[in-house]
Each structure stands twice: as structure tokens, then as C-alpha cells.
Amino acid sequence: xxxxxxxxxxxxxxxxxxxxxxxxxxxxxxxxxxxxxxxxxxxxxxxxxxxxxxxxxxxxxxxxxxxxxxxxxxxxxxxxxxxxxxxxxxxxxxxxxxxxxxxxxxxxxxxxxxxxxxxxxxxxxxxxxxxxxxxxxxxxxxxxxxxxxxxxxxxxxxxxxxxxxxxxxxxxxxxxxxxxxxxxxxxxxxxxxxxxxxxxxxxxxxxxxxxxxxxxxxxxxxxxxxxxxxxxxxxxxxxxxxxxxxxxxxxxxxxxxxxxxxxxxxxxxxxxxxxx
Numbered sequence: 001x002x003x004x005x006x007x008x009x010x011x012x013x014x015x016x017x018x019x020x021x022x023x024x025x026x027x028x029x030x031x032x033x034x035x036x037x038x039x040x041x042x043x044x045x046x047x048x049x050x051x052x053x054x055x056x057x058x059x060x061x062x063x064x065x066x067x068x069x070x071x072x073x074x075x076x077x078x079x080x081x082x083x084x085x086x087x088x089x090x091x092x093x094x095x096x097x098x099x100x101x102x103x104x105x106x107x108x109x110x111x112x113x114x115x116x117x118x119x120x121x122x123x124x125x126x127x128x129x130x131x132x133x134x135x136x137x138x139x140x141x142x143x144x145x146x147x148x149x150x151x152x153x154x155x156x157x158x159x160x161x162x163x164x165x166x167x168x169x170x171x172x173x174x175x176x177x178x179x180x181x182x183x184x185x186x187x188x189x190x191x192x193x194x195x196x197x198x199x200x201x202x203x204x205x206x207x208x209x210x211x212x213x214x215x216x217x218x219x220x221x222x223x224x225x226x227x228x229x230x231x232x233x234x235x236x237x238x239x240x241x242x243x244x245x246x247x248x249x250x251x252x253x254x255x256x257x258x259x260x261x262x263x264x265x266x267x268x269x270x271x272x273x274x275x276x
Contacts, residue, residue: 023245024053024251024252025052025252026052026053026056026251026252026253026254027047027050027052027055027056027254027255027265028206029056029057030057030255031255031257031265032047032261035262041071044075044077045075047075047077048077050266050269053076053077054253055072055078056079056080056082056253057079057082058082058083058084058099065102079105080105080107081107081109081251082096082100082103082105082107083109083110084099084110085110086112086130087114089130090130093133093134096108096143097138097143100138100141101143105143106142107144107146107178107203108144109147109148110131110145110147111150112220113153115152119152119162121157124157125169128165128169131174131175132171135171135173135175136171136173136174139174144203145174145176146175146176146177146204147170147175148177148179148180148183148204149163149180149183150183151183151217151218151219151220152219154184154187155218167198167201172200176201176202177198177203178204178206179191179205179249180205180206181206181209182206182208182235182255183206183220185216185234186216186222187216187217191235191243192236192240192243195240198247199247199248200247200248202244202248203248203249204249204250205244205249205252206253207252207253207254207255207268207272208235208256209228209231209237209268210226210234211225211226211227211228211233211234212233212234214226227256227257227258229271230268230271230272231271238275241272241275
């Protein structure tokens, strides 16, 4: 093998290595809900210094939209996805289109399906109708609609769960999902198995770990202080990341709801960057 051939092989392997481990990791701004309102520019400066460039949010924290966009531009950040209220999406889906365009976001995410004490098949069927209709409008405007389960969707139904019904009856051209790995683990599901069951349907992911010994439930409820540094809990983040890449996840956001988020997020980033 000539010296030149060795150089070519080295460069090829280096490029492959770089692509494999250069996954962009963003943050869900809810992680800093207690800090941002007190000092919007200062908090974004801190987020930027963590090396974060992709965001999920939806509000401007009292700033005029042009000023907020300029703040993001200053720090080299982009708003990848924004949240949408289910009822507003049902009544006025154009509002979600307009919101996404305000931030130049490519995804709209619904985080909760309204229900009383018990979430059941009627609520799921209503969600299917709303998501398919609104998702088509969003898609026509270059925006993807995703739904973020919170655990109550995994109660048994027929031969599977309510989530299975939702996934099966929504049109993947218009509706997909954001997996929050905590809220898959918490109701007793396996994030890796779910990714394998529905490849290509989870376009976004919330990375969140759960303190060992935390008792789960199917109510969509948990103590926020059970959120721990990624890799130190019982979710199995390393295995999830491997499966997520194979399953077609496009964007990842750390979401740390604990009171320690400002300290824990950099540690979580360090863990993710250590994965091989």
C-alpha cells in the first residue's frame, strides 16, 4: 500500500468517525423556565457557552419577535421546533403555521391531549382526526407535526395500547412523534423496543434520565426532581441513542425539568459526547 493510499484511507475513516459522533444535541427551553424570565439575554449566553445550537421552544419571553430572533442569531442558535396547544390546533391550525414561520421552525409539537381523569379511546380518536387534518395543512406549508406522548397513552387497548392505535391511525405523511424517553420508561415501556416497532415515526427526541428507584405510573405525572444527569439513571440512554440513530430520529433535545438543570445539562452533554 502506497503512502498516498494510506492517507486516503485515514481521511475516509476520519470523516466517517466525525459523522458518527458529531450528532447535534439541542435543548428544550423548558429546562430553563426558571432562569430565562429573570435574564433572557444572560441565560441564552449561558446556553450558548454550553455549545448548544438547536432549540425547542415557542415563546419570546416578553421580547418582540424580531428582537428574540436577533438574540438567537447572535448566538448562532436556531429554533427547530415549537409547541402548539391541542385545542388551538383543532380550532385554528393556521395559527400553528404562523407560529412556526415566526421562528423559521420546521416542526410543530403537541405535548398534551386534553382529558379528564381517564384518557381513553374517544380522546385518541379525536386526536387522530385533529392531527391528520392539521398535519396536512402544516405539511403543505413545509412544516412537520409531531405528538409528544406523556405516558398515559400506553394503557392497554385491544391487542396493544392506546398509543398503538394513535400511531396506526395517523397518516405518517402528516403526523409523527417526538419520543421523550423518560415518559416512555415511566409508564413501563421500553424506548428501544418502541423505536424498533415504529421506525421512521419518531422524528424528534427528548433526552431525559430517571433516578434509580423512581416508581412509574401511566398518569403522565412525575416528580421533576427525579430528572438526573443523562447516563446516571435507569432509562438506558446509551442504548437509546444507538437505536434512535437507526430509527431515523432527526433532532435531539435535552429536557431537564429539575431545579438543577443549569448544572446538569452540561454534564449530560459531556456524557452524550463520550458515547462511542
